[in-house]
Amino acid sequence: MSNILIAYATSEGQTAKISKVLSQQLQSSGHRVELIELESHHPGLDVQRFDAVIVAASVHAGRHQKSAVRFATHHAEALRSKTTALVSVGLAVVATEEAGRQRADEQVSAFLEQVGWQPDLIEKLGGAFRYSQFSKFKRWLFRLSQRLFRKDLDRQGWPDLTADNELTDWAELRRFGNEFAARL
Template identity: 35%
Template sequence: MAKILIPYGTSEGQTARIADYISDVLQAHGHQADTLDLKHADHDLPDGYDAVMVGASVHAGKHEGYVADFVRRNLPALQNLPAALFSVSLSAHGDPEDAEKYVAEFEDGTGWRPDKVAMFGGALLYTQYGFLKRILMKRIVSSQGSPDTDTGRDYIYTEWDGVRRFAEEFLVYMERNPGPVS
């Protein structure tokens, strides 16, 4: 049994849901998987983990700054262990080139080259946004030519089968490329 940490950043909760889902998949394969909400805390990577899957979401073209800080602070540990990044955005659903650009900028800004990267579609949670955010998001979405402008409902773009496959592929990678024995 391996011990896997899933530290993540989230603003509206979708990345937290994806982190929980990944944790369930890893546990179903007999591993210990712990999620860690990085928000508002200067976390160091705890000792004793065999692998790490970092999650972050995109707002205004950037992943959460506190996730980038976490990665920079723990770079040697992340480079020593099997480690993955999953990036959550609307672009991952509709505009993969933009989604890849966000990841490339995150990698350049942190100096981290994750062993595995996934880009997952996020969610448009109109019913949970405040008034201004709802109007802003509707305007952005409609300017991109998307029909998903009914602010009386939410739109979830996360493909859960893809999330499960990524978690399982990472397990295979981890088993073939174990980090140093502590």
Template identity: 30%
Template sequence: MSRLVLLYMGCEGQTQKITERIGYCLSESGHDTVVSSIEDLKDDFSLESFDGVILGCSIRYGKHHRECYQFIEKYRDQLATIPSYFFSVNLTARKPERRDPHNNRYLQKFLKQISWTPDRVEVFAGALLYTRYRWVDKQMIRLIMKLTGGPTDVTQNTEFTDWRRVKAFAEQLNQDFGKISRPVATYGRQRVENGSAMNVC
């Protein structure tokens, strides 16, 4: 099967959680997977030893994280040489019409700004984690939710992620990478460098 790296950039942990779920599903399908935060990558990190890369990033105040842009710019040549995928995590995707990648303005704006064309993209709804936000962020996000019809009780957290969609994305990746042959025994099963794949696929 394939040796894959799954990288993520987020704030409160939901993007990491989604990435780890995808990594777990791919590992269960026989792929060798490495999961890591972009921030934890070492200076000598390279994509050359991987058969594919899956990159996930959340947004805050309408923009994907700067570190994600920087990663793409730094590794754009390597990204062009292997199968590569991207998923965006944002709260607008809690609405059915915004879950379509073609109809999610944040994702479409992001794709126009980067020097990389992923082989496949997806959008997942994130989580509204009021209890983890700084006071200023909590008030700003509460105002945004009020304007867009979302939850405004700052004492409650709400997870909007549709895990069936996450599983379906992982299954599609497994089909794509299943066409690549590499002995899994050379690399072992799964390594999660940041957190653990606790969720069952």
């Protein structure tokens, strides 16, 4: 079986949760999986010792996290020589309106162009936002957005922004894990 690296960047924990679920799925298929949180990653990591690499990164303010950009840029040559995937985690992907889904596609394209890498598979998943854990300022900002843009948010299929929401499609993640494993 294959030796797989899942390198992830997370801010609020949802990408870590997704990466751990994916790791468990791949391990149950007989693969060896190493999880690395990219904020603590150092450039001395030998990516060549892995048969396959999955980079998972959340999107904030329209961009993938800097630690994921640094990792993919630094290891782009090694990534190009392996079976690889990008798991992009954000809120735009869950919009029911085409413009929202197109925004998610543009975010992925911008990331890949910036780092010079084209993975074998790309998976875009909804993330989560935990309103109950936000600072007072961030709560105020979300309440204001809810009031100002409710009609647009409803039309685009957004949930209540003043409640905790987990928007990850776990069945889709399992499907992706199976597809990735089949390529090894």
